[in-house]
Amino acid sequence: MNDEMMNDTPLKVGDEKAIGNEGLKKKLLKEGEGWETPDDGDEVQVHYTGTLLDGTKGDSSRDRGTPFKFTLGEGQVIKGWDQGIKTMKKGENALFTIPTELAYGETGSYPTVPPNATLLYDVQLLSWVSAKDICKDGGIVKKIVNKGEQWENPKDLDEVLVNYEVRLEDGTLVAKSDGVEFTVQDGLFCPALSKAVKTLKKGEKVVLTVKPQYGFGEKGKQAVGDEAAVPPNATLQITLELVSWKAVTDVTKDGKVMKKIFIEGEGYERPSEGVLVQVKLIGKMQDGTIFTKKGFDETEVFEFKTDEEQVIDGLDRAVMTMKKGEAAVLTIAPEYAFGATESKQDLAVVPPSSTVIYKVELVSFVKDKKSWDMNMQEKIEAAGKNKEEGNSLFKAGKYLKAFKRYEKAAKYIEYDTIFSDEEKKQSKALMVSCNLNKAACKLKLKDYKQAEKLCTMVLELESNNVKALYRRAQAYIPVAHLDLAELDLKKALEIDPDNRDVKLEYKSLKEKMKDYNKKDAKFYGNMFAKLSALDSKHTTTPREAEPTIINSKA
Missing domain, CATH: 3.10.50.40 (Chitinase A; domain 3)
Structure with a gap:
């Protein structure tokens, strides 16, 4: 500055x-x-x-x-x-x-x-x-000729469309291309192009001074087709223009659901879990066979609720990353598509273990009313609705989805400073219930640390909540915090002596503690036996232990 x-x-x-x-x-x-x-x-x-x-x-x-x-x-x-x-x-x-x-x-x-x-x-x-040292080593210096639009830059997975011209320092033309497309991380012509294009905005035009380490190095490059040779250790002058690009997103972060945007959407809002979306879509197999088509050619758009398994998982997840009006091509691996079984669709049968490709346009979706637009009673009702949806998902064994619903419910009522006394009472009861249910989900998902934290949050609101004590004990046991589990179960029984679930858990805990004590006793017994044997092996006799006495008279 x-x-x-x-x-x-x-x-x-x-x-x-x-x-x-x-x-x-x-x-x-x-x-x-x-x-x-x-x-x-x-x-x-x-x-x-x-x-x-x-x-x-x-x-x-x-x-x-x-x-x-x-x-x-x-x-x-x-x-x-x-x-x-x-x-x-x-x-x-x-x-x-x-x-x-x-x-x-x-x-x-x-x-x-x-x-x-x-x-x-x-x-x-x-x-x-403007001149920028892109790699901070003087290897690629960028001078802006025409400024670009907006503020985004392409990422590694994106497909960019560029114009470029390459010359040697003496002005000799090496290569020129108008309207060539490539994936950023795969690169084009020489390493400098992929590094430089990630710093450009749409429509930006630059001149790059490229040192040999980002060009063709000590070996140079032989002439190929219309491209001239590049001598060893040559510095290049590259004029590069980013015409446009298609943003590519790894939806599932494992490379198995890839989304390539070809029409940008409007605004910034995207569908959340449990909302009704309307889409146009065409589903194809890799050989081009169409197995479903909805919303195009004046047919009715396709409606479904997100995160309720009404469509394949990959499509469900991808649509929740889209904006209204956005159109994209999805490439979905079998794990997020129809799996290892054959699936009969509208227009064709999808063979087992098939990767599928969807062209999707998000026509519209029902926006959730934002919490700041709700009055207090509406917030409480929305929290209750999401909690009930979470309960249904939990009963169906869909613990991660259930957790998300409980979390969404809790967010509606996390700030209750302007609630009336009655509303505060209702919101507190809902918050306690949601956190207890979130803890139950985490126990099922074997995330014991988070389950413990959620139960502790409940106990900060209600110190004598038996369910919170019971579930926190269940979180302590698998990580061998048996003493802490015993304290919680004892307190729960003091509050509710006839609680069958707590009594059974306490009985089970006592058996586990006995087993642990036996194992400990055996372990230490063996250890002491080994130490005793080792001591006896190295113990000298009393005579051997006596120091040599020198007789001064001898």
Whole structure:
């Protein structure tokens, strides 16, 4: 961040302000455009007029009629310029007062600048080309010719469409291509293209200076087809334009459900679990055989509820990552499709272990009403509805899905500061119930640490909650915290002596503790026996242990 940007208020025309703490001053003569300023490494183009404090005119690009170009931060100009021009916006005109320490110092610059001279420079920043060291080692330097749109950059999995032209330093054309598509992580032509394209925005055009390590190295490249040869250790000049790209997402994070977007959706909202979605879709096998088609050719759109197993898992998960109006191609492996069994669909039979491909467009979905748009009673009702859905999923053995429903229910009522007393009572009961049910899910999923935490949260609200004590004990037992489990079960029985489930768990715990005690006794018994045998093996006789006595009379 430059020094002027660190000041509290921007300059107004006619204002003067210190830049840094070495005596450099800047007076604004004309405001610039936008908010961006150049940085070290950028190639700037300026008009300037230099004078001494007494008004003696020195060098002037304006008199020559040719703007002056240089690279910021590389010592090509006096320090005062490097520091001052970094504070300017495009089109800005400023007068810099540059002390001798930041100008030509004790020696001056013969014949126009005497020794120890303070200088005045009237400078206008016409434009600049940003230069970025992409790999931070000088191997690929990028200069922006045309700025791109929006703010996103392509990722490794994305498919990009680019135009590029490659030349040697002497201008010899090596290769040129308009409208070539490739996957970023797979690369194209030379390593520099995949690295550089990840820094571009849609429509951005750049010139890359590519050192041999990111080009073709010590070996160079032989001529192939229309492409000329690249000599060993050659530096390349590559003009690269990112025309567009298709975002590709690994939906399941294991490479088995891949989504490639070809039409961007609207806004930022996506369907959540349990909402009704409307889609158009075409399902194909890898050989192109269509097995289902809905919503296209004026047929009715297909409706289903997300996260309720009404469609294959891969399609279900992918649709929940889509925005309204988004269209994508999904490639779904058998594990997330129809599995190892044959599946009869609308238009064809899908063979066992088939990878399937869907073209999907999300037409619409029923948005969940946001909690901040609900009144207190609506929040409580929404929490209750999601809790009941969670109960149904739990009974069906779908513990992870049930957990998500309970979690969603709890979020509606987690902030109850403005609830009435009655509403607070209702929300507390729901929160306790949801956390207990979440703990039950975690026990089924063998996530004992989280189950313990959830039960502890309940006990912070209700210290005598028997279910929380019981389930926390169940979480302690598999990780061998038997003493803690016993404490919880004892307390639960003090509160509810006739609770059958707790009594059975306590009886089972006692048996486990006996087994542990027997194993411990056996272990330590064996250990002590071994130590005793070892001691007897190395014990000396009393006579051997006596020190030698020297008879002084002998």
